[in-house]
Amino acid sequence: MTTTQHDKQWQALTAHWQELADLGGIGSLLGWDQSTFLPAGAAEGRSRQQSLLAGLRHARATDAEYGKQLDAAAGRSDLSPEQARMVAVARQDFEKATRLPAALVRDLSGHLGQSYSAWTEARPAGDFGRMVPYLEKTLDLSLQAASYFPEFADPMDYYINESDEGMTAEQVGQVFAELRGALVPLADAVIAAGAPRTDFLARGFDQNKQLAFGERVIRDYGYDFTRGRQDLTHHPFMTRLGGHDVRITTRVKENDPTEALYSTLHEAGHALYEQGIASEYLDTPLGGGVSAGVHESQSRLWENLVGRSRAFWAAYFGDWRDTFPEQLRDVTEEEMHRAVNTVSRSLIRTDADELTYNLHVITRFELERNLLSGKLAVRDLNDAWHAAYEQNLGLRAPSDTDGALQDVHWYFGTIGGAFQGYTLGNVLSAQFYAAAEAANPGLEADIARKDFSRLRSWLTENVYRHGRLYTPSDLVERATGQALSAAPYLKYLREKYGALYGV
Structure with missing residues (x-):
């Protein structure tokens, strides 16, 4: 592969990473607004938006062409240590994302938006009973997500590794x-x-x-x-x-x-x-x-x-x-x-x-x-x-x-x-x-x-x-x-x- 081809390959990767970052930022913006200024009556619509966006981001994060680009970049010897680490981390994130079904990602995002809105009303009212069905679904979806990573016999190990890599x-x-x-x-x-x-x-x-x-x-x-x-x-x-x-x-x-x-x-x-x-x-x-x-x-x-x-x-x-x-x-x-x-x-x-x-x-x-x-x-x-x-x-x-x-x-x-x-x-x-x-x-x-x-x-x-x-x-x-x-x-x-x- 020529230097020009290498440059184009790297430009395509960085453009994809920027797109993923932007989609993540938009999701964070929706979540920030929901936690600060969102009108109470807008919770259902916001949940749909979050679910749609989560699906779009998951589709881009698991795109097959993106996976091929990562595989090609992983075989390059001309990358700096920092660039090589970018590729390695991206490959790790890609493999995790591809294991999770898109429907599960959408369902989880939409459900959690609804759950949060319900919690903002249930907590000041002191009504845990209201949150039981939401929490039961959250637990079910959490276990479903962990099941796609059978190398972790304990679901808790999967989630701890997700937030504190290397810990059990x-x-x-x-x-x-x-x-x-x-x-x-x-x-x-x-x-x-x-x-x-x-x-x-x-x-x-x-x-x-x-x-x-x-x-x-x-x-x-x-x-x-x-x-x-x-x-x-x-x-x-x-x-x-x-x-x-x-x-x-x-x-x-x-x-x-x-x-x-x-x-x-x-x-x-x-x-x-x-x-x-x-x-x-x-x-x-x-x-x-x-x-x-x-x-x-x-x-x-x-x-x-x-x-x-x-x-x-x-x-x-x-x-x-x-x-x-x-x-x-x-x-x-x-x-x-x-x-x-x-x-x-x-x-x-x-x-x-x-x-x-x-x-x-x-x-x-x-x-x-x-x-x-x-x-x-x-x-x-x-x-x-x-x-x-x-x-x-x-x-x-x-x-x-x-x-x-x-x-x-x-x-x-x-x-x-x-x-x-x-x-x-x-x-x-x-x-x-x-x-x-x-x-x-x-x-x-x-x-x-x-x-x-x-x-x-x-x-x-x-x-x-x-x-x-x-x-x-x-x-x-x-x-x-x-x-x-x-x-x-x-x-x-x-x-x-x-x-x-x-x-």
Whole structure:
């Protein structure tokens, strides 16, 4: 094949990748609109649109001619390592897509659109019963999808590998067991030490001022508002609508300003990752985060290791008090820092502190496994939820709203592999931060000056810019010098809460 033929072949591939990226972006746009501004009466029509688009994208992703182009490109010796990886990842994605029947892809997309719309009404009404038939169909479709990958004897392994490539349910369970064994006694000791003052958080904080403050902070972090925006939603999320369009959402409680602030910081962490991917990888198979765990590590790093640090409040407490002078008239910087690091057993995962958060994830992980294995029927999920919370956290939700209706994941996506990434992300957040600190001593002093440039630059160079260039495990080892390890995370938690609570 001549050089000109090679060039044409590569141009055809990149054009196909751009088309797939654009179709994916349009799908994300429909989902973003559904979660932010879609009128309630438009849900059925939106579901049809999503189903149609999913079918169109699946057809392009499984096109036979595209498969031939990938086969031809895989045999070339003139590709750069980055181009060869693009082809390898694309081939992997192609093979996965071709196994799934187009009808199943359309049915799943259309059904999940309807399920999400129903959930937005069922959750505030506390009506889990309304969601049972939707969830039963979601479970059936999830099992159908997994059945096309018989190399995974356990459907949970299929879904975990989809979101955290290379991990299995057994490996995740081992990490969870280590964390449970270490964190339960630490949380018990901290709780027994007594709660800090938090009364001032319920004094009523203006919504617009909350949003403006959070946006000011993430501008300092480096979130680029020329390539993104923030809006309100039921359940905060980040989404990429195009190569240079990375949006975030948050939610506000007037009697708890930490809800909007930390949701904003969390989703901005996801967005910094997406905005930091090398421009040459956008609209190619490498143009996204490499795994759920690595992605979540960035949201948790910017939310917790930075945003809940003593240095953060040294930098921002003056601005915070200037924004809400009446509410914070008798509050000190130290009290604010301790308040946002309160440890308590709670019902809501997204509101949970760092020590108990993983118990929420473990609960969901175990329920998912039981649903996929057939040990738990959907109609019994809410009762199982309450029983698990009583066992793991010593609490029972007063209504379905804070029970099995709490998270959107099962109502907007497949069942399986939806939650383990949160805890893997917690573990990796500390591992990445420790490596960044080792390479850039004095990061805490930077944070206290609102200077995030060294931290963001290290993360961009070692994590963000690579997209899917490396596998998750390779990326972690290249960035930190070791495989995924809970040791830095447990060290961080013990030191932080030991200093705060004297335990």
